[in-house]
Amino acid sequence: MSEPAEPITAALPPGELPVRRLYRSSDGRVLAGVAKGLADHLGVDVLWVRIAFVVLTAASGAGVVAYGLFWVFAPQSPYEPAGQPRERGRDLTMLLALGSLAVGLVLLLTALGIGLNPGLTVPLVTVCLGVAILWRQADDDARERWRQATATSQGPGMLRAGIGLALVLLGTAAILAGPANGGGATGGLVAAAVVAVGIALVSGPWWVRMARDLTAERSARIREQERAEVAAHVHDSVLHTLTLIQRHVEDPREVARLARSQERELRGWLYRPAGGPGGSAQLGATLEAAAAEVEDAHGVAIEVVVVGDCPLDDRLVAVRDAAREAMVNAAKYAKGAPVSMYAEVEPEQVTVFVRDRGPGFDPDTVPGDRLGLRQSVVGRMARHGGRAIVTSSPGEGTEVQLEMPRDRSPS
Amino acid sequence: MTDQTAVRVVLVDDHRMFRSGVRAELGDAVEVVGEAEDADQAITVIRATRPDVVLLDVHLPGGGGRAVLAALVAELPDVRFLALSVSDAPEDVISVIRGGARGYVTKSITGPELAGAVRRVADGDAVFSPRLAGFVLDAFAATTDVATVDEDLDRLSQREREVLRLIARGYTYKEVGKALFISVKTVETHVSAVLRKLQLSNRHELTRWATSRRLV
Numbered sequence: 001m002s003e004p005a006e007p008i009t010a011a012l013p014p015g016e017l018p019v020r021r022l023y024r025s026s027d028g029r030v031l032a033g034v035a036k037g038l039a040d041h042l043g044v045d046v047l048w049v050r051i052a053f054v055v056l057t058a059a060s061g062a063g064v065v066a067y068g069l070f071w072v073f074a075p076q077s078p079y080e081p082a083g084q085p086r087e088r089g090r091d092l093t094m095l096l097a098l099g100s101l102a103v104g105l106v107l108l109l110t111a112l113g114i115g116l117n118p119g120l121t122v123p124l125v126t127v128c129l130g131v132a133i134l135w136r137q138a139d140d141d142a143r144e145r146w147r148q149a150t151a152t153s154q155g156p157g158m159l160r161a162g163i164g165l166a167l168v169l170l171g172t173a174a175i176l177a178g179p180a181n182g183g184g185a186t187g188g189l190v191a192a193a194v195v196a197v198g199i200a201l202v203s204g205p206w207w208v209r210m211a212r213d214l215t216a217e218r219s220a221r222i223r224e225q226e227r228a229e230v231a232a233h234v235h236d237s238v239l240h241t242l243t244l245i246q247r248h249v250e251d252p253r254e255v256a257r258l259a260r261s262q263e264r265e266l267r268g269w270l271y272r273p274a275g276g277p278g279g280s281a282q283l284g285a286t287l288e289a290a291a292a293e294v295e296d297a298h299g300v301a302i303e304v305v306v307v308g309d310c311p312l313d314d315r316l317v318a319v320r321d322a323a324r325e326a327m328v329n330a331a332k333y334a335k336g337a338p339v340s341m342y343a344e345v346e347p348e349q350v351t352v353f354v355r356d357r358g359p360g361f362d363p364d365t366v367p368g369d370r371l372g373l374r375q376s377v378v379g380r381m382a383r384h385g386g387r388a389i390v391t392s393s394p395g396e397g398t399e400v401q402l403e404m405p406r407d408r409s410p411s
Numbered sequence: 412m413t414d415q416t417a418v419r420v421v422l423v424d425d426h427r428m429f430r431s432g433v434r435a436e437l438g439d440a441v442e443v444v445g446e447a448e449d450a451d452q453a454i455t456v457i458r459a460t461r462p463d464v465v466l467l468d469v470h471l472p473g474g475g476g477r478a479v480l481a482a483l484v485a486e487l488p489d490v491r492f493l494a495l496s497v498s499d500a501p502e503d504v505i506s507v508i509r510g511g512a513r514g515y516v517t518k519s520i521t522g523p524e525l526a527g528a529v530r531r532v533a534d535g536d537a538v539f540s541p542r543l544a545g546f547v548l549d550a551f552a553a554t555t556d557v558a559t560v561d562e563d564l565d566r567l568s569q570r571e572r573e574v575l576r577l578i579a580r581g582y583t584y585k586e587v588g589k590a591l592f593i594s595v596k597t598v599e600t601h602v603s604a605v606l607r608k609l610q611l612s613n614r615h616e617l618t619r620w621a622t623s624r625r626l627v
Contacts, residue, residue, distance in 0.1 A: 270500070301519075305545035305579045340541060340581035344548070353580045399580075 024074045031097040034070040057104035064104035072208055237265055257299045264292055283316050283350065284309040287343050290324040298331035300339055308345030310406070318384040319352060319404045325376040326354040326400040334358030337397070345406075352402040360392045377402070418533040421445040421460055423453040423479065424468040424495070429518070433466065433495075436522030441529055450478040457483055462490060463533045467512065469496035469503045477510050484511035493532045495520075501546050509610055514538025531584075536599040537606035544579040547609060548572070567605060574601040 025036035035053060039046035056063030241262040248254040284306040291302045310316070323341065330339045334356035343352045373390065377400060381388040386404035418441045422430045425448045434443050445460045447453035450473035457465055457479070467476045476494060483490065494507040494515045504515050513532045516525065517540060528538040539547070551567045567575070570591075577587040584602075588595045 270498075303541055303581065305541050307545050307548045307579065338581070342541070342545070342576075342580040344576070344579075355581045357581075 022070075022074045024071070031101075032067075032071045034067055034074065037074060038070065054100075057100070057107070062108075064101055064108055067101065075212070233269065237269075238262060253299050257296060260299075260301060261292070261296050264295070281312050282309050283312055283320070283345060284343070286312055286317075286320050287323060287341065287352070290320055291327060291341055294324060294327040294331055298328065300331045300334070300336065302327060302331075303338065303340040304343075305340070306343045306345075310345045310350070313407055315384045315386065315404050315407060316350060318380055319350060319386065319402055322377045322380045322388060322402050323352045323354060325373065325380075326402070329373050329377075330354055330356035330358065330398065330400075333361075334397070347406070349403055349405045351404075353399060354402075355397065355399040357397040360394050360396045360398050362392075362394055373400075417442040418464055418529055419444045419460070419462040420529060421447065421453070421457055421462040421465045423447045423456075423465060423471065423476070425449060425471055433525070437526050437529070438522070440526035449473040450475065450482075453479045454482050457487065457490060461487065464529050465490060465492045466495050466529070467492050467507070469494055469498055469507055476507050476512070480507065480510035480512060491532045491535070493528060493538060495525075504543055504546055505550070505609075508543070508606070511610070513606065514540075515543045516540050517542065531599070535603075537602045539575070539578050539602055539605075541579045541581050544575045547605060548575050548579060551608075567608065571601050571605050574598055575605060578602070 022041045023037050024033040025040055035049045036046050039049045042049070053063040053067055056066060241258050245255050245258050248258065287306060288304050291304045294300070295302050312320075323343075327339060327341060335358055337357040339354070339356045341352065341354050343350070378388040378390070381402055381404065384404065386402065388403075389401040390398065391401070392398035417439070420437070420441045420443050422433055422443055422445070424430050424433070427448070430446050430448075437443070441464075444462050445456040447456045448471075450471050453465075453467070453471070465479075467479060469476045471479070476492075476496075480492060484492070492507075492512040494504075494512040495518060496503060496507075496515070497518045498504075508515060513535075514528060514537050516528055516538060520528070520540070531538050547567075551572075573591060574587055577590055578584075582590065584595050584598045587598045591598075
């Protein structure tokens with residue numbers, strides 16, 4: 001058997017547009033556009049390609065196999081002119097082409113040494129015709145989906161499908177009737193094989209195309225959904241905040257607060273690992289949320305670094321509340337200086353540091369208003385079994401260290 | 412040492428506004444000898460000017476900061492790279508550090524701090540922002556099974572861990588030295604050692620940590 005792929009590779013000059021794809025043409029086609037597509041691809045006249053197919057068909061039917069393979073594997077050209085109505089007379093030409101294909105197929109079967117009962121040949125050809133028309137029909141369906149066309153050719157399409165189905169049934173019945181008329185067991189086997197092959201031929205290309213279409217459709221849909229999600233998010237958050245900022249141009253504090261909270265929100269949305277820790281039941285997330293609240297309420301930027309994470313329990317809620325209180329104090333007294341919070345989860349304990357670079361104070365002469373810090377931070381930590389250490393000296397800023405042993409029982 | 416002469420710097424960022432802002436903030440502290448707005452241009456400019464330090468944006472047209480690092484780190488060992496980005500996503504931070512950058516700072520850094528970081532990188536030291544220190548502590552978590560990693564590269568020493576913790580808490584190198592009763596130079600040595608481990612270690616834990624954060 002001659003190799004159908006051979007002429008293509010030979011005719012393609014090496015290095016010239018290797019990504020150029022072979023398409024079946026719908027413009028100027030007779031059957032499936034294989035010959036025209038090949039001709040376009042190779043840059044030769046379509047007549048030569050058709051002659052080559054006929055010659056190959058005569059040579060043990062290889063042309064039919066080649067045509068079928070191209071039909072299945074070469075996609076329909078996406079550049080086809082839309083809305084070009086097919087002429088009526090085309091169907092007759094197509095039937096002729098199909099007929100010659102069927103004859104070729106029979107030749108091929110004979111050449112392959114499948115002993116054909118002469119009485120079977122006519123029904124076999126009929127089956128092949130039917131299969132070919134159904135095949136053609138499936139192709140058209142796929143094409144309709146591609147073009148999203150209005151149902152222009154539905155009537156003729158249905159008719160062709162009906163004829164194809166009828167031919168298959170007729171041929172099958174004839175073959176099945178054969179053994180009863182004295183065809184023998186071999187004839188029965190051949191008949192079964194023919195029906196199986198027929199079904200496979202009818203449905204095969206259709207499945208291939210459908211799978212291909214589905215993949216393309218699904219990826220397009222996913223892209224569209226993602227785009228819509230991004231657009232919706234940008235609209236709800238960023239555009240909204242920009243509008244608010246324009247309304248508050250005379251209030252720098254409010255502008256800074258809006259910008260900061262939007263930045264935080266956008267960062268969280270962009271960089272938080274999908275499906276990773278982020279639930280409010282984790283210590284890291286709840287500390288970040290507490291820092292965000294303080295940022296919003298006091299208009300300062302708080303840099304948050306969390307190492308490790310663990311689920312929240314009663315004692316860690318106390319740590320969170322103490323840390324928030326410490327951040328509020330830092331925001332109040334640091335007078336705009338940077339505030340940072342560092343939390344580390346270790347197997348034995350959780351440690352949180354809240355640090356500011358504000359003016360600081362002398363711990364020996366604690367001002368009265370700092371008693372709030374003592375009560376709500378130091379006292380709260382002690383009540384839950386942890387401790388808080390406040391370090392500060394004038395000019396050096398203040399650091400609050402919170403330590404809480406972890407609950408070792410499984411929570 | 413570069414204490415007397417100004418550090419020669421190339422700015423690589425795809426936003427012109429940002430480049431001019433950095434230029435203004437750095438002022439006389441450094442000499443900006445070139446600017447580039449995408450990876451290819453950056454490679455050309457850096458080859459032509461041979462600066463001391465490249466301030467490199469992580470997200471660039473044409474392959475990002477990683478492409479620049481991949482092209483030049485081996486070729487120009489005297490050029491130091493400091494990554495500068497709005498992103499504080501772990502994958503960005505770790506990928507540029509492992510690509511060969513000597514440090515990572517976010518764009519929210521103040522002008523004097525940035526000038527200090529540039530000078531430090533020019534002197535061959537590493538620059539860790541609090542967030543980067545946090546990432547490293549996270550990646551080299553203490554909960555590692557010691558039996559599986561006994562290589563020097565795969566573990567942080569107790570001292571390195573202490574230094575990183577203080578940096579993560581927002582301490583400057585000077586404050587870290589004061590808190591640990593060591594010199595700033597020793598702090599820098601520790602941080603450089605951590606940077607080396609971060610770049611060279613292929614320990615199991617780091618890989619797993621990276622995977623859990625969608626890194627390559």
